[in-house]
Amino acid sequence: MAEAAQPYDVIIIGGGPGGYNAAIRAGQLGLKVACVEMRETLGGTCLNVGCMPSKALLHASELFELAAKDFAGLGIEVPAPKLNLPQMMKQKGESVTALTKGIEFLFKKNKVDWLKGRGRIDGPGKVVVEGADGSRTYETRNIVIATGSEPTPLPGVAFEDGKVVDSTGALSLPAVPKHLVVVGAGIIGLELGSVWRRLGAQVTVIEFLDRITPGMDTDLATAFQRTLTKQGMTFRLGQKVTAAKTTKDGVELTVEPAAAGAAETVKGDVVLVAIGRRPYTQGLGLETVGIELDKRGFVANDHFRTGKDGIWVIGDVTHGPMLAHKAEEDAVAAIETIAGKAGHVDYNLIPSVVYTYPEVAWVGKTEDELKAAGVAYKTGKFPFTANSRAKINHETDGFAKVLADAATDRILGVHIMGPQAGELIGEACMAMAFGGASEDIARTSHPHPTRSEAVRQAAMGVEGWTMQA
Template identity: 80%
Template sequence: MAGYDVVIIGGGPGGYNAAIRAGQLGLKAACVEKRGTLGGTCLNVGCMPSKALLHASELFAAAGTEFKTLGIEVQPKLNLPQMMKQKDESVAALTKGIEFLFKKNKVDWIRGAGRIAGQGKVEVTGDDGQVTTLEAANIVIATGSEPTPLPGVTIDQKRIVDSTGALALPEVPKRLLVIGAGIIGLELGSVWRRLGSEVTVVEFLDRITPGMDGETGKAFQRALTKQGMTFKLSSKVTGAKVGKAGVAVTVEPVAGGEAETIEADYVLVAIGRRPYTEGLGLESVGVSPDARGFIETDHFRTSAQGIWAIGDVIHGPMLAHKAEEDAVACIETIAGKVGHVDYNLVPSVVYTAPEVAWVGQTEEQLKAAGRAYKAGKFPFTANSRAKINHETEGFAKVLADAATDEILGVHIIGPQAAEMIGEYCVAMAFRAASEDIARTCHPHPTRSEAGRQAAMGVEGWTMQA
C-alpha cells in the first residue's frame, strides 16, 4: 500500500503534465502508465512522430521541386528506413525527457494498467500480472482516446491501418486510400503523397476538415488538390476486402446511388477518435460515461468524490494542448487554487503544407449566433517574406465584433500558420481589439505581418495589398 495526494491514470500530455504540476505544488503524486514509455499517443504514435514525417517529407518534396528554383541542383533519393529511424530516435529522446521531469519533480511512475477499485483506490496490473493497490486522496483519469473503428472495415495494421500503422508503413504505397478528411487523415495522407503515393480521400460530409472556417476549408482543399490529392466527398465506405497485394474498398454516395470499388495498396482509417474509458473500473465509484464514452465533469470533477477527469475523456477539443491546460487547471483546483480553461481560446492546427491554424469563432458560427462582425483578410501573395520564400499560398483572416472591435476569431492558411496563431491566442485572452494588433509594430519582413495587415483590413486600411 502506498498513500498519495493524487494518482493519475494515464501518462499522455494530460497525465504527465498533471503529474509534473502536482510535484511542483508539493503534492505526493504518482502517474500510472501501461505503455512502456511515457508521453501517451501524442509522443509515441501521434503528434510527434507525425510531425517528424511531415517535416522530412516536406524537405524531400522541396528538394525535388523547389531547390532547382533556388539554384540548388540535387536529385533526392528516398531512404525510408532512415526517415523512420530518425523519427523513432526523436520520439525516444522526448519520452526519456518526461522520465527526467518526473524524477526532477519527485513523481512516481507506476508501470502497468490502472483501474479504479472504489473510492481512493487504484489497482495497477503490471506486465508480469502482479497487482499493486495505490491509495489516493484524489484520482485523475487522463486515459486519452483511441482511433474510432469503422464498421465493415477491419484494421489489421498491415494493409488496413489506423494512424499508428500509417506512421510506420514498410514501403511507400503506390495507392493510398484515406477514409476521413479530418486533420489526422490529411496530415498522414500528405506525408505519403509527398513521398510518391497516389492519395484518394473519402469523406462522409460534403467538405473537408469539419469545424474549420468554411472559406479557409475551401482554400485548403484547393491547395491539397493542386498537390495531387483526390477527394471523394459526400461518400461512405461500406466495406474493405484485403487481397494478396492490396485492398478493394467499396464506396457509395451518402445520398444513395451506385457503389464503386476502389483498389488501393493500403487503407488508412482516420474517422476520428473516441475516449478511452473502458475497463477503468468507473462503475466502482458510480461514474457512467455517456453514449459516446465521454465522462461528464464540472470543472474536472466527476460525480464521484475525489475522482477527476481531464483531456480527451471529457468534452472539449480532443487536442494534446487542451489536455495540458486541463491538467494544470485540475491539479491547481485539487491544491486549493483556482483553475480554469477557456476552450474558445484553444487553437487548432493542421500541420500540412500550407499549414492551417485557427482560434475562436468561424464566420459560420458568428452568422449562426447572429453576431454582427467585420472581417479583414490579407493574402500571403502580398507578404514580402512569403514571396521571397516562394510560399505565397493562403491568407490570414481576422474576425472582429462590428461594434466593439473585439477579436472573435482568427484563421490562417499559409506558411508557419501554427507559430503565428499564438499571438492571437494571447490577444484574445486579453480581449484585444483588431486595432490593437493593427497598431502593434511587427518585424519586417516576416510572415506575421500578414496577420497585422488582416487586422488593419477589419477597419479597411490594409496597406500592403
Template identity: 65%
Template sequence: MSTYDVVILGGGPGGYNAAIRAGQLGLKAACVEGRATLGGTCLNVGCMPSKALLHASQLYEAASGSAFANLGIEVKPTLNLAQMMQHKDQSVAALTKGIEFLFRKHKVDWIKGWGHIAGPGQVRVTDSQGNQRDLQAKDIIIATGSEPTPLPGVTIDNQRILDSTGALSLAEVPRQLVVIGAGVIGLELGSVWRRLGAQVTVIEYLDRICPGVDAEAGKTLQRALGKQGIEFKLGCKVTAATPSATGVQVHVEAAAGGSAEVIEADYVLVAIGRRPFTQGLGLENVGLATDARGMLANRGHRTEAAGVWVIGDVTSGPMLAHKAEDEAMACVEQIVGKAGEVNYALIPNVIYTRPELASVGMTEEQLKAQGRVYKVGKFPFTANSRAKINHETEGFAKVLADEHTDEVLGVHLVGPSVSEIIGECCVAMEFSASAEDIALTCHPHPTRSEALRQAAMDVAGLATQM
C-alpha cells in the same frame, strides 16, 4: 498499499503534465501508465512522429522537384525510408526520455501498468506480467486519452487496413493510398505519403474537409492540397474494405445513396476520428458512467464521484494535446485550492499540412448562426514579402471582429508556418484585444506575421500592403 496525495491514470499530455504540476506543488504523485514509454498517443504514435515525417517528407519533396533547383541547389535525392523512420523513432525516444527526467526531478513515481479504480481512493495496477499492486490516494485523475474510432464494415489489421499508428510505420511507399476521413489525421498522414510518392485519395462522408473549421479556410486548404495531387471524394461513404495479400478493394458509394464504385489500393488508412478510452477503468466502482460515446462528464474537471477528476480526451471539448495540458494544470491547481481555469473559447486548432491551417475563436458560420454582427479583415500571403520570397504564397489571414466594439472574435490563417502565428492571436484574444490593437502593434519585417497585422488593419479598411 502505497499511499499518495494524487494518482493519475494515463501518461499522455494530460496525465504527465498533471503529474509534473502535482510534484511542483508539493504533492506526492504517481502516474500509472502501461506503455513502455511515457507520453501517450501524442508523443509515441500521434503528434510527434507525424510531425517528424511531415518535416522529413517536405524536405524530400522540395529536393525532388523544382523548388531546390530554382534556388540554385542542384541535388538528386534518394529516399531511404528506413532511415526516415529511424529518425522519427529517435526523435520520439528523446522526448519520452525527457518526461522521465521531469518525473524524477519533481519526485513523481511512474507506476508501470494499467490502472483500475477499485473503489473510492483505491487504484489497482496490473503490470505486463500480470502482477498487481494497490495504490491509495485522496484524489484520482482520469487521463486515459482516446483511441481510433472504428468504421463499421472495415476491420483494421495494420497490415493493409491501417489506423494512424500503422500509417506512421509503413515499410514501403504505397502506390495508391486511400484515406477514409478528411480530418486532421487523414490530411496530415495523407500529405506525408503523397510527398513520398503515393497517389492519395481521401474519402469523406461530409461535403467538405476539416469539419468545424471556418468554411473559407477549409476550401482554401482543399484547393491547395488538390493542386498537390491529393484527390478528394466528398459526400461519399465506404461500405466495405476487402484486404488481400497485395492490396485492398475499397467499396465506395455516395453518402446519400446511389451507384457504388470499387477503388483498388495498396493500403487504406481509417482516420474518422477518435473515441475516449474509458473501458475497463472500474468507473462503476465509484458510481460513474459514460455517455454513448464513452465520454465522462465533468464540471470544472470534477466528476460526480468525490475525489475523482477527469481531463483530456476522455471528457468534453476538443481532443487536442494542448487542451489536455491546460486541463491538467487547472485540475491539479484546484486540488491544492488554487483557482485553476481553462478558457475553452480560445483553444487553438492547427492542421500541419502545407500550407498549414490554424485558427482560434469563432468561425464566420458560428457568428452568423448566433446572429452576431461582425467585420472581416483579410490579407493574402501573395502580398506578403517573406512568403513571396520563399515561394509560399498560398492562403490568407482573416480576422473577425465585433462590428460595434472591434473585439477580435476569431482568427483563421491558411499559409506558411501559421501554426507559429496563431499563439499571438490567442494572447491577444485572452486580453480581449480589438482588431485595432493588433493593427497598432509593430511586427517585424519581413515576416509572415505581418499578414496577420495587415488583416487586422483591413478590418477598418486600412491595409497598406495590398
C-alpha cells in the same frame, strides 16, 4: 494482493500530455503524486504514436519534396534525392525516444512516481495497477482520469496490419504505397496523406461530408482543399465506405454516395481509416465508483470534477477539443484546483493546427458559427501573395483572416492558412486572452519582413485600412 502503505495525494491514470503534465504540476505544488502508464514509455499517444512521430515524418517528407521540386529554382543544383525510408523511420524513432526520456527526467526532477502497468479504479480512493510483476493496490485522496482516446473504427472495415491501418499503422508503413486511400478528411488523415503523397504515393481521400476538415472555417477549408488538390491529392466528398475486402494486391473498398445511390469499388494498396477518435475507458473500473459514460462515451465533468468525490477527469476522455495542448491546460487547471488554487480553461482560446504544407491554424469562432449565432461581425483578410517574406520565399498559398465584433472590435476569431501558421496563431491566442481588439494587433509594430505582418494586415482590414494589398 499487497497494499501500499502510504496514500498519495493524487494518482493520475494515463501518462499522455494530460497525465504527465498533471503529474509534473502536482509535484511542483508539493503534492505526493503518482502517474500510472501502461506503455513502456511515457508520453501517451501524442509522443509515441501521434503528434510527435507524425511531425517528424511531415518535416522529413517536406524537405524531400522541396529538394526534388524546388531546389533547382532557387539555384541549388543537387542530384535527385533518393528516399531511404528505413533511415527516415529510424530518425523518427530516435526523436520520439529522446522526448519520452525527457518526461522520465521531469518525473524524477519533480518527485513523481511512475507506476508502470495498466491502472483501474477499484472503488473510492483506490487504484489497482496490473504490472509485469503482478497487481498492487494504491490508496489516494484524489484520482485523475487521463486515459485519452483511441482511433474510431469504421463499421464494416476491419483493420489488417499493413493493409487497413489506423494512424499508428500509417506512421510505420514498411514501404511507400502506390495508392493510399484515406477514409476521413480530418486533420489526421490529411497530415498522414500528405506525408505519403510527398514520398511518392497516389492519395485519394474519401469523406462522408460534402467538405473537408469539419470545424474549420468554410472559407479556409475551401482554400485548403484547393491547395491540396493542386499538390496532387484527390478528394471524393459526400461518399461513405461501407465495406472493405483485402486481396493479395491490396484492398477493395465499397463506396456509396452518402445521400444514397449506386455503390462502386475503389482499390488501393493501403487504406488509412482516420474518421476520428473516441474516449478510451476500457477496463477503467468506472462502475466501482458509480461513473457512467455519456451517450458519446465521454466521462462528463463540471470544472474537471466527475461528480464523485475525489475523482477528476481531463483531456480527450472528457469534453472539449481532442488536442494535446487542451489536455495540458486541463491538467494544470485540475491539479491547481485540487491544491486549493483557482483553475479554469477557456476552450474558445484553444487553437487548432493542421501541419501540412502550407499549415492551417485557427482559434475562436468561425464565420459559420458567427452567422448561425446572429452575431454582427467585421472581417479583415490578407493574402500571403502580398506578404513580402512569403513572396520572397515562394510560399504564397493562403491568407490570414481576422473576425471582430462589429460594435466593440473585440477579436472573435483568427484563421490562417500559410507558412508557419501554427506559430503565427499564438499571437491571436494571446490577444484574445486579454480581450484584445483587432486595432490592438493592427497598431502594434510587427518586424519586417516577416510572415506575421500578414496577421497585422488582416487586422488592419477589419477597419478597412489594409496597406499592403
